[in-house]
Amino acid sequence: MSRRRIVITGIGVVAPGGIGRKAFWDLISAGRTATRQISLFDATGFRSRIAAECDFDPLLEGLSPQEVRRMDRAAQMAVVGAREAVTDSGLTFEALPPDRTTVSVGSAVGCTTGLEEEYVVLSDGGRQWLVDHTYGVPHLYGYMVPSTIVSEVAWTVGAEGPVALISTGCTSGLDAVGHAVEVIREGTADVALAGATDAPISPITVACFDAIKATSARNDEPDSASRPFDRYRDGFVLGEGAAMFVLEEYEHARRRGAEPYAEVAGFASRSNAFHMTGLRPDGREMAEAIDAALRQAGRAPGDVDHINAHGSGTKQNDRHETAAFKRSLGGRAYEVPVSSIKSMVGHSLGAIGSIEIAACALALRHQVVPPTANLHHADPECDLDYTPLVAREARLRTVLSVGSGFGGFQTAMVLTAERS
Structure with a gap:
């Protein structure tokens, strides 16, 4: 029996320098950098004060005020990326058997941004050791459970097949797609929505990397601070973003006339x-x-x-x-x-x-x-x-x-x- 082949038929990207796969490709193919001074919080006093931020407005990207209130920034970016991937694929998920659709999302730090913001409010800026839960947003529990991110993506397409949140640090984005490929390959599903998201540009994350001196301290020249393989590099520059894909079994894609980007071989x-x-x-x-x-x-x-x-x-x-x-x-x-x-x-x-x-x-x-x-x-x-x-x-x-x-x-x- 021949092995099932899996192809990428849709791509959605939320990345520094532009929202959407076209803006992303234009940036990286032109060799432009999207690293800059941190604007998402006051980074005064931190060792590294630079990052690659996304100019991301969830309302402008089509999320409702209720969705914005419910979801952490990482989940918001995953859903926006998923919607673009679905549109790009040309698939109508309503016509698919829900139990034959799988979802796999990777994230290293989950809802860090929402958790930290809520802690600041609940603890009155850190002054109260015993936090007052009554000041928390209604969906605070969801920030504690990273699997809520993949649940939001699954709800986006009505997927009722296997759903998984993959958290393996900085390989999560590869491993989540690999997991979805294996679910399709074993025959459990025909279509997957897979990818990864993280929104780690927050004081706690920046402080953690400051402590081990893993990030660049080239604060006066943020656009050239990330220098892989260069003799004068001094660490990585923190970023954020999401990328989501529609994956299909090859014959399933061929029958509907899809034009795949690539095969995950x-x-x-x-x-x-x-x-x-x-x-x-x-x-x-x-x-x-x-x-x-x-x-x-x-x-x-x-x-x-x-x-x-x-x-x-x-x-x-x-x-x-x-x-x-x-x-x-x-x-x-x-x-x-x-x-x-x-x-x-x-x-x-x-x-x-x-x-x-x-x-x-x-x-x-x-x-x-x-x-x-x-x-x-x-x-x-x-x-x-x-x-x-x-x-x-x-x-x-x-x-x-x-x-x-x-x-x-x-x-x-x-x-x-x-x-x-």
Whole structure:
């Protein structure tokens, strides 16, 4: 029995620099950056005062006042992205069997923004140790349960099949899509709405990364602060956003005349069982995930035409994944254009893996490799082709996207140009 093939037929994006997949692609293909001074709260006194924020107004994006009141910012962005993906796919979900539709959403920090805002109100600005719950919004409990995010997305399309919230740190966006692919592949569903969202630009999150000095302190030049693979990088720039996809079993998409962006041909994940934030320098676990994803896709290292790197802009990560690419692809690693879109849209934690899947699918559609912005001075230990500064036209058939997350998570996904 042949394995079921799964294709992406709809894309929705809420990202720094523009709302919608077109604005997103225009930004990253032009090599523009969307990092700036934090405006979502007063960041005075913080070590890192820069981020990649979304100019996101939920009312302008079609949510009702009741929906805005009910949902945390992360859930709002997921629903807006889901609506765009559904429209883009051309599917009429009302005509689908509800029990054959699955939903999978990734998030690293859930409803952090709403929880922190409510704590400030309930504690009277932190002055009261015993908080007064009567000041809380009616849906405060929902902020405590990250699964409410995926529930909102499921309600958007009336999905009654398997519904899951995937939280594996910074690989959540890849893992959530991978989970949906497996649900369709095993035959439980024919269609999925999958992706990830995070809205972590809040005092508590910024303070946490300040404490471990993981984020850039280049506050006077925010537009060039995110510098993956550059000798003078000093950490990542926090971001926010969401990307959602309509995934379909290939024959289901073909019968209705859909025009897929890409096939999700391979997916694998590994854990290094080593350290909460540390990485072994040899990149073995990421390389193993890459190898497994390529095997599942039926692709060899020589077939890879482009790599979307995790490319966070920390020395440890950049060198770790460079070693992983060499370990897995051998000499081919020196020939494949690699890029990090975090140089332009920041690192939105659990959401970024899905945002990068969107970048890969659009790269396949447009046959263009996005650049790595701000890469002016290459790190000698990162000696691959990182597509510095300017996008590049290329013949793309097979694209590899990888992610690395706190806790030792390593994930790889292979997207291919859909073929008959």
